[in-house]
Amino acid sequence: MTATLLNVENLSVRFPVKRRWGQSTWLYAVDDVSFEVKRGETLSIVGESGSGKTTAALGVARLVPNSAGHVVLGGEDFLKLEGEDLRRARAKIQMIFQDPYSSLNPRLRAEAIVREPMDSIGTAPVEDRPARVAELFEQVGLRPEQMKLFPHQFSGGQRQRIGIARALSTNPELIICDEAVSALDVAVQAQILNLLRRLQRDLGLTYLFISHDLGVVQHMSDHIAVMYMGKIVEYADRLSLFNDPKHPYTKALLSAVPSVDRARKVERMLIPGDPPDPLNPPKGCRFASRCPLVEDACRAAQPPLDPVGNDHRVACIKAS
Numbered sequence: 001m002t003a004t005l006l007n008v009e010n011l012s013v014r015f016p017v018k019r020r021w022g023q024s025t026w027l028y029a030v031d032d033v034s035f036e037v038k039r040g041e042t043l044s045i046v047g048e049s050g051s052g053k054t055t056a057a058l059g060v061a062r063l064v065p066n067s068a069g070h071v072v073l074g075g076e077d078f079l080k081l082e083g084e085d086l087r088r089a090r091a092k093i094q095m096i097f098q099d100p101y102s103s104l105n106p107r108l109r110a111e112a113i114v115r116e117p118m119d120s121i122g123t124a125p126v127e128d129r130p131a132r133v134a135e136l137f138e139q140v141g142l143r144p145e146q147m148k149l150f151p152h153q154f155s156g157g158q159r160q161r162i163g164i165a166r167a168l169s170t171n172p173e174l175i176i177c178d179e180a181v182s183a184l185d186v187a188v189q190a191q192i193l194n195l196l197r198r199l200q201r202d203l204g205l206t207y208l209f210i211s212h213d214l215g216v217v218q219h220m221s222d223h224i225a226v227m228y229m230g231k232i233v234e235y236a237d238r239l240s241l242f243n244d245p246k247h248p249y250t251k252a253l254l255s256a257v258p259s260v261d262r263a264r265k266v267e268r269m270l271i272p273g274d275p276p277d278p279l280n281p282p283k284g285c286r287f288a289s290r291c292p293l294v295e296d297a298c299r300a301a302q303p304p305l306d307p308v309g310n311d312h313r314v315a316c317i318k319a320s
Helices: 053-060 083-092 110-121 126-139 144-148 156-168 186-203 214-220 238-243 248-255 296-300
Strands: 004-018 024-038 042-046 068-073 093-096 174-178 207-211 223-228 231-237 306-309 312-314
Touching (some): 024 042, 042 214, 053 174, 093 156, 110 144, 223 248, 231 238
Parallel strands (some): 042 223
């Protein structure tokens, strides 16, 4: 069996929000979330805007403060590290950001952007870094003469290749891809996804892949976690989730993407209304106010993420 690289337990991320008359409350962007990623595999977290998927990834990387939980990477709790230990441990987790335009420093040449993590963390001897940068450019499909160019001289797809090379520069154990292709044209998306798959195969990379595009997720994932309002409502391997979704929210997401499987007729399932107030979430299931299968018991208590099959868990009392 493949060993677990990342184990996230009861992760919560909350932000203070001031309301009228000076009152303060908390917005739980991620609320008691648990998942794991096996070494060499890809876990995708999907959900609509505001579901908490990106915040969960930022919490794993400690780019936002976490209020509770554990993030165990390779047997070490990443959330307990401080100071120099944390700085060096950051080499193990790198990110590929959504926007290839704003995520690169416009004042640095491409070679300096790729080399920057090595310089700041010290993951390679100084004399070896130029050769490492050249190797990374070749791995992501960029030419050696392009190392001297500035970000504005590249296309969107090429800029994202620079972002991928930068993420690889510290030889990370986990790469977080935060909507890594959503800002690109469809044809360029396919090129970048194929590049990520090839690098994973050749280098044994492990991905935490954040996306709202189920077509992309189907192409990239080994396992998938579906989030809604800060909670994971369904977790399954790729085939189980696409062939036999259990949660009404997952079914609605899949029914909105006919390209997922053109041969299979999918019954269209609409989600009425708007999500509840994140500053005042309901006591029970957070999807209850929009669910076509809702019962009184759904509003009474939050359903746990219970197993419904082999490696398939769902937070719904109607699931079977």
